[in-house]
Amino acid sequence: MSSLPVSLQTLIDQLSRFPGVGKKSAQRMAFFLLKNAREDAVAMAKAIIDIKDRISECSLCHNIAENDPCTICSDAKRDHSTICIVQDAMDVLAIEKTGRYRGLYHILGGVLSPLNGIGPNDLHIDDLMPRLDGIDEVIFAINPTRDGETTSLYLSKLLKAKGVRISRIAQGLPMGIDLEFADELTLTKALEGRTAL
Amino acid sequence: MSSLPVSLQTLIDQLSRFPGVGKKSAQRMAFFLLKNAREDAVAMAKAIIDIKDRISECSLCHNIAENDPCTICSDAKRDHSTICIVQDAMDVLAIEKTGRYRGLYHILGGVLSPLNGIGPNDLHIDDLMPRLDGIDEVIFAINPTRDGETTSLYLSKLLKAKGVRISRIAQGLPMGIDLEFADELTLTKALEGRTAL
Numbered sequence: 375m376s377s378l379p380v381s382l383q384t385l386i387d388q389l390s391r392f393p394g395v396g397k398k399s400a401q402r403m404a405f406f407l408l409k410n411a412r413e414d415a416v417a418m419a420k421a422i423i424d425i426k427d428r429i430s431e432c433s434l435c436h437n438i439a440e441n442d443p444c445t446i447c448s449d450a451k452r453d454h455s456t457i458c459i460v461q462d463a464m465d466v467l468a469i470e471k472t473g474r475y476r477g478l479y480h481i482l483g484g485v486l487s488p489l490n491g492i493g494p495n496d497l498h499i500d501d502l503m504p505r506l507d508g509i510d511e512v513i514f515a516i517n518p519t520r521d522g523e524t525t526s527l528y529l530s531k532l533l534k535a536k537g538v539r540i541s542r543i544a545q546g547l548p549m550g551i552d553l554e555f556a557d558e559l560t561l562t563k564a565l566e567g568r569t570a571l
Numbered sequence: 572m573s574s575l576p577v578s579l580q581t582l583i584d585q586l587s588r589f590p591g592v593g594k595k596s597a598q599r600m601a602f603f604l605l606k607n608a609r610e611d612a613v614a615m616a617k618a619i620i621d622i623k624d625r626i627s628e629c630s631l632c633h634n635i636a637e638n639d640p641c642t643i644c645s646d647a648k649r650d651h652s653t654i655c656i657v658q659d660a661m662d663v664l665a666i667e668k669t670g671r672y673r674g675l676y677h678i679l680g681g682v683l684s685p686l687n688g689i690g691p692n693d694l695h696i697d698d699l700m701p702r703l704d705g706i707d708e709v710i711f712a713i714n715p716t717r718d719g720e721t722t723s724l725y726l727s728k729l730l731k732a733k734g735v736r737i738s739r740i741a742q743g744l745p746m747g748i749d750l751e752f753a754d755e756l757t758l759t760k761a762l763e764g765r766t767a768l
Binding site for chain 1: 637
């Protein structure tokens with residue numbers, strides 16, 4: 375649109391790079407910034423730069439962190455004999471929100487995906503091995519996708535060779551869903567994973 | 572969540588201030604920035620500041636603009652005998668996208684809303700009047716809400732007193748909708764506004 379100021383169009387283009395943000399949402403976001411005070415825009419711009427300046431990766435678990443090791447790895451109150459393996463840092467957030475896990479994490483940084491050329495060397499698998507000393511249990515919390523399953527299988531072979539106890543988080547019906555709307559695979563997993571009452 | 576770095580939490584809080592962006596979307600957006608290159612984040616931060624520094628309001632039509640008067644008001648190729656009255660700058664964008672309007676605009680900056688204490692003096696009505704010299708037609712493209720209708724009525728009385736020709740954009744069935752799903756009011760307006768074939 376010719377009448378849109380260049381700087382506004384630039385911002386809309388930038389904002390629509392966000393995942394899940396289309397042109398229309400980006401436009402609404404840009405107008406929101408336009409309407410608000412300059413300090414608000416400055417605060418947002420600063421917050422964006424700050425995460426790039428302050429946040430790096432924990433050298434142990436590869437979680438995002440402002441310090442190295444991260445707050446979880448360096449927390450003496452957590453259970454250092456359990457490691458939960460997840461795909462990325464957002465999965466850590468999700469599990470932490472439950473408040474029911476007190477062990478450590480290891481972030482793979484992705485899953486094996488031969489079709490996309492992602493092999494074991496592209497993931498943080500090598501440096502998982504030295505962390506296994508003194509570990510009682512490794513919990514797999516990898517997404518139940520095809521590539522996720524492949525990754526779980528690959529890792530379980532590696533870890534079993536090291537004699538580590540492995541478990542995976544349960545698959546089954548999500549809470550609050552109507553059984554009739556569950557897909558066949560989920561229902562199959564739910565049946566297979568049935569527990570005694 | 573205790574394990575979330577402060578700077579990341581700050582950014583998530585900032586992003587979730589955007590209209591239509593919840594905690595979860597803000598989180599996904601923040602992680603997107605984390606994963607991308609620093610230059611990308613800098614470009615976005617700069618774009619945010621830039622609109623505050625560069626964009627102001629056209630003193631004639633109150634549209635957003637990098638120059639005053641704006642590109643529309645100062646465009647000699649446009650039809651300077653027609654003014655379209657809209658609620659805010661996003662409405663200008665929507666109309667410009669159709670590519671079917673070549674006149675000027677006047678942005679009210681809102682609509683009359685006695686319940687919210689918004690009266691004629693809170694809108695850009697006073698400075699619409701001097702713009703009416705040499706105007707053939709004023710088109711109302713104000714949202715068909717209750718407050719919008721009130722505003723149209725108020726303005727039409729003012730403008731008729733000045734002897735200006737007034738029209739309003741058509742109300743009726745939106746394109747692609749099934750008649751059975753249209754609400755009664757829309758259908759009523761569509762019937763009232765029927766045109767001869």
